[in-house]
Amino acid sequence: MEPEVYAADEGLPYPLGSLRDILTALFKHKNKVITIFLLVFGIVAGYVFTLVPLYEAKTSLLLKVGREHVFRPEVGKEGQFVKYNEEAALQSEMEIISSRDLIRRVVSTLGVEKVYPEFLDPSLEIQDPLEKGVSTFMKNLLPTPVKGSSVLEISYLNPRPKVAAEALNLLVDLLKEKHLQVFSDPKASFLTKQLHTYQEKLEQAEANLQAFKHRHDLSSPLVEQQRRLLDQRATLDSEYKTTKNKLQGLVGKIASLETQMKTILDNISVSTVEEGGNLEKAKAELFALKREEQKLLAKYTETSFPVLNLRKEIDQVEQFILAEQKNERANTIASGKKAMYSELEKERLGAVSESTTLQASSQVIALQIEDLDKKIQRLDELNKELIVLERQRAADEQNYNLYLTRVEEANVSEEMDRLKMANISVIQRAEVPGGPAGRSPILLVTLGAILGILAGTGFGLLLEYFQGAYTRPEQAANDLNLPLLATFGQKL
Numbered sequence: 339m340e341p342e343v344y345a346a347d348e349g350l351p352y353p354l355g356s357l358r359d360i361l362t363a364l365f366k367h368k369n370k371v372i373t374i375f376l377l378v379f380g381i382v383a384g385y386v387f388t389l390v391p392l393y394e395a396k397t398s399l400l401l402k403v404g405r406e407h408v409f410r411p412e413v414g415k416e417g418q419f420v421k422y423n424e425e426a427a428l429q430s431e432m433e434i435i436s437s438r439d440l441i442r443r444v445v446s447t448l449g450v451e452k453v454y455p456e457f458l459d460p461s462l463e464i465q466d467p468l469e470k471g472v473s474t475f476m477k478n479l480l481p482t483p484v485k486g487s488s489v490l491e492i493s494y495l496n497p498r499p500k501v502a503a504e505a506l507n508l509l510v511d512l513l514k515e516k517h518l519q520v521f522s523d524p525k526a527s528f529l530t531k532q533l534h535t536y537q538e539k540l541e542q543a544e545a546n547l548q549a550f551k552h553r554h555d556l557s558s559p560l561v562e563q564q565r566r567l568l569d570q571r572a573t574l575d576s577e578y579k580t581t582k583n584k585l586q587g588l589v590g591k592i593a594s595l596e597t598q599m600k601t602i603l604d605n606i607s608v609s610t611v612e613e614g615g616n617l618e619k620a621k622a623e624l625f626a627l628k629r630e631e632q633k634l635l636a637k638y639t640e641t642s643f644p645v646l647n648l649r650k651e652i653d654q655v656e657q658f659i660l661a662e663q664k665n666e667r668a669n670t671i672a673s674g675k676k677a678m679y680s681e682l683e684k685e686r687l688g689a690v691s692e693s694t695t696l697q698a699s700s701q702v703i704a705l706q707i708e709d710l711d712k713k714i715q716r717l718d719e720l721n722k723e724l725i726v727l728e729r730q731r732a733a734d735e736q737n738y739n740l741y742l743t744r745v746e747e748a749n750v751s752e753e754m755d756r757l758k759m760a761n762i763s764v765i766q767r768a769e770v771p772g773g774p775a776g777r778s779p780i781l782l783v784t785l786g787a788i789l790g791i792l793a794g795t796g797f798g799l800l801l802e803y804f805q806g807a808y809t810r811p812e813q814a815a816n817d818l819n820l821p822l823l824a825t826f827g828q829k830l
Contacts, residue, residue, distance in 0.1 A: 363798055363799055367801050370801065374790070374797045375791055376790070378786065378790035379786050381786075382789060382790070391774035392774060393495065393496060393497070393499035393770075393774055394771055395505075395769070396491060397765075397768040398490070398491050399431075399489065399765065400489055400764075401488045402762075428488065428490055431762075432481045432490070434516055438472060440512055440513065441475050441479070441509070442468070444512060445475055448504065448508065454467070457471055457474075475494075478495040480493045494509070494768075499771045499772075500770050502771060506768035507767055532741050533738070533745050536737045540731065540738045543735075547727045547728065550723065560721045564721070567710055571710045571711070578703040588689050588692055588693040591689050592693065595682055598682055599682045623688070627648065631648055631652065643701060644702045647697070648694075648695075
């Protein structure tokens with residue numbers, strides 16, 4: 339009795355108090371226990387033997403960095419750089435593999451009658467067997483990335499082992515085409531059209547540039563022309579400043595001579611000298627002015643200011659010569675006062691003549707500088723227009739060269755696409771599986787039997803626990819806390 343009492347002291351409820359109680363309860367409800375066992379076992383066995391065995395084909399792919407991951411800007415400066423993320427690349431490839439369009443091509447290529455012939459059974463009343471086959475194919479297709487690598491494993495389940503391997507291999511072949519379609523650059527035909535457009539723009543820009551140069555007679559570079567004009571202006575500016583300085587000196591000299599002449603008239607005594615030098619000097623000065631007139635007429639018109647100014651000076655000298663010729667007397671002896679005065683007068687007239695010449699020369703130089711400034715300003719404006727035209731031609735040339743390179747790359751890429759040269763390498767092609775996938779039917783039936791035993795045993799023990807009846811005298815004695823004096827057996 340001690341084991342039962344000990345179990346009761348531990349507080350375990352009946353019929354879990356002892357192994358004897360458990361066996362007693364199970365034998366008491368053996369029919370129900372067996373029924374539950376058979377029910378559970380039958381359900382599991384029926385499920386196992388009604389399952390259609392599926393065969394799993396597997397293949398492994400390696401994703402590499404390829405031309406698909408080279409970024410090329412569509413416009414602007416040409417530049418290429420590789421942008422590759424392993425995880426993103428694997429995820430993108432998994433999405434392509436699971437795309438309905440790709441799977442539809444596989445099923446339609448092999449045919450529904452080969453992949454899922456049961457869907458053609460009229461009794462199933464399937465409206466679109468192809469779409470039903472595509473949906474089933476997608477459920478049985480599982481792409482899985484291998485952690486820490488660029489390997490992608492693909493598995494596919496099908497009731498027919500040969501079809502499973504063939505369908506998976508076809509999927510990989512079509513995957514390469516789909517991959518190239520998704521990642522491919524614009525077609526060469528489109529790029530060729532763009533190339534022709536940029537070629538026309540380049541030709542038009544070059545024509546505009548040449549017409550501009552011809553219209554403005556830009557046979558030599560504008561920079562060279564500007565440099566020459568600036569050098570000429572610097573030379574003329576230096577001459578202009580020198581002439582102005584000489585002119586200022588002559589003005590001072592003339593003022594000084596006039597002061598001396600006034601003093602002579604008042605203070606110097608008379609002495610006789612022979613005249614005649616003024617006339618010769620005036621004739622020489624007239625000859626020099628005539629030569630200067632010829633030089634000016636080579637550069638300016640007769641109505642220009644420098645020519646008119648010089649002719650006024652010539653008229654003054656001619657009038658002086660006429661006056662001297664009228665008053666000339668042979669062997670005229672003048673007083674000493676008149677002789678000195680005449681010398682100063684000649685010197686003053688020479689200074690006035692030189693001053694007039696320098697003034698005319700400075701005016702000519704000023705006009706030349708003004709003309710050069712206009713030419714330099716015009717060249718600056720032309721240079722701005724030329725820069726715009728050259729910049730446009732350079733931009734069109736850059737775009738033309740860029741698309742010329744891209745057309746060549748696109749032609750090579752299309753040829754590689756035609757040869758199905760992608761960055762996907764097949765590590766292991768799918769082979770015909772040797773047996774069904776998943777657990778074997780024997781193992782599943784065994785697990786069903788174990789589950790049935792556990793279910794029947796549990797049901798019997800629970801039923802005995804909730805009934806609350808005594809099956810042995812010791813149970814009543816323990817519950818009433820009374821000693822057991824005797825037991826009587828009675829067959830009911």
